[in-house]
Amino acid sequence: MSAAIILVWSLTIAQILLGVAMAIAVFRMIVGPRAQDRVLALDAFYVAGMLMLVVLGIRTGSTLYFEVAVIIALLGCVSTIALAKFLMRGEVIE
Amino acid sequence: MMRSVLPYPLLALSLLAMWILLNGVSAGQLLLGCVVAVAASAVMAQLQSPKPRLRSWRAIVRLALVVPVDIFRSNVAVSRQILAGTGGRKVSGFVTIPLALRDRTGLAILACIITSTPGTAWVEYDSKRSTLLLHVLDLESEDWVKLIKTRYEQPLGEIFG
Amino acid sequence: MTGMADLPIWAALLVAFLVLLGAVLTLIGVLGLLRLRSFYERVHAPTLGTTFGAGSILAASMIFFSMLETRLVLHEILIAVFITITTPVTLMLLARAALYRDRAEGAEFVPLHQEADPGSAGGDHSGRK
Structure with missing residues (x-):
């Protein structure tokens, strides 16, 4: 067992798990009985996607993915806050 | 200068x-x-935002040690609950907690701690009556009012006064 | 696969363990989105992924790049700090928005505007014990 084999296997499994997590989040986003469920699922999707990019960065050994992950983390936060604000102000008062 | x-x-x-x-x-x-x-x-x-004054570094260190441990324990408990399925269903619900802490920075940090812990979520703070509405996933396992007050609010009160 | 074989075995095992732990925790958290019944229960689920899930994957990345480049690579701490600061804020806002919407619709299972005595516990909102 060399270091490369251990890493490749564990990273592949981790990527599969994170992919499944993203798929479940998308499912909840589509099914989600109410708007807040969909926003929550979108937030979880962002986090899982960001972690997927970090794992991809480890796999390719390039720090370039780190920058992408930072941007996704920031965008995910801002968009979720905007959507939550919209849920409070935009839809209920008609 | x-x-x-x-x-x-x-x-x-x-x-x-x-x-x-x-x-x-x-x-x-x-x-x-x-x-x-x-x-x-x-x-x-x-x-010109009001500058928070830190009064007790010892309390900061204590809080910084306690919170990760609590988050870890809560992670384990919530994972177990999610994986247990219908058999391990716990009763979840809202808890109202009266807070003595008034400092805004302290309240913000308390909110971050409570929401980052998987078992508890900060829902609403009523600044007039200074009560906090929490949602907890497992209502019966612990005395949440006492836990929040002694573990988090008291050290935060020491720090921010 | 540049330079992966250069890593010592213990570092590879540590990175592998942390990455798998983080992925499993994130998956469990998202699974909670699927399995828990009401919205207020589901709010708790993603924090699994954003606390120790993200933390252990970012720690793995830090260890990996520090070993690979033989210098301290710590910029993953930034993501961790972002996440620990932003997730509570977003979840809090979402929970408040949900509460506001439920109250506006007159749902029975959410507490009204702080009508309960301070210190008392609200009941099971799903309607069954």
Whole structure:
């Protein structure tokens, strides 16, 4: 067992798990009985996607993915806050 | 003199640390980071936000040790509950907690701690009556009012007064 | 796969363990989105992924790149700090928005505007014990 084999296997499994997590989040986003469920699922999707990019960065050994992950983390936060604000102000008062 | 250049020393220091982490350590980046830190501190001073006073470093250290442990324990408990399925269903519900803590920074940190812990979520704070509405996933396992008050609110009160 | 084989075995095992732990925790958290019944229960689920899930994957990345480049690579701390600061804020806002909407619709299972005595516990909102 060399270091490369251990890493490749564990990273592949981790990527599969994170992919499944993203798929479940998308499912909840589509099914989600109410708007807040969909926003929550979108937030979880962002986090899982960001972690997927970090794992991809480890796999390719390039720090370039780190920058992408930072941007996704920031965008995910801002968009979720905007959507939550919209849920409070935009839809209920008609 | 020191006051006017660096009104928020901790903020400036953390901004400099962020800059160095993003761009790597070199003399040029160090200089640029210092410029950014001082400029951002000046902007912050213009906003005139009330400066939080830290009273007890010992309480900060204690809190910084307690919170990760609690988050870890809560992670384990919530994972078990999710994986248990219908058999391990716990009763979840809302809890109202009267808070003695009034400081805004302290309340913000309390909110972050409570929401980052998987088993508890901060829902609403009523500033008039200073009560806090929490949602907890497992209502019966612990006395949540006592836990929040002694574990988090009391040290935060020591820190921010 | 540049330079992966250069890593010592213990570092590879540590990175592998942390990455798998983080992925499993994130998956469990998202699974909670699927399995828990009401919205207020589901709010708790993603924090699994954003606390120790993200933390251990980012720690793995830090260890990996520090070993690979034989210098301290710590910029993953930034993501961790972002996440620990932003997730509570977003979840809090979402919970408040949900509460506001439920109250506006007159749902029975959410507490009204702080009508209960301070210190008392609200009941099971799903309607069954």
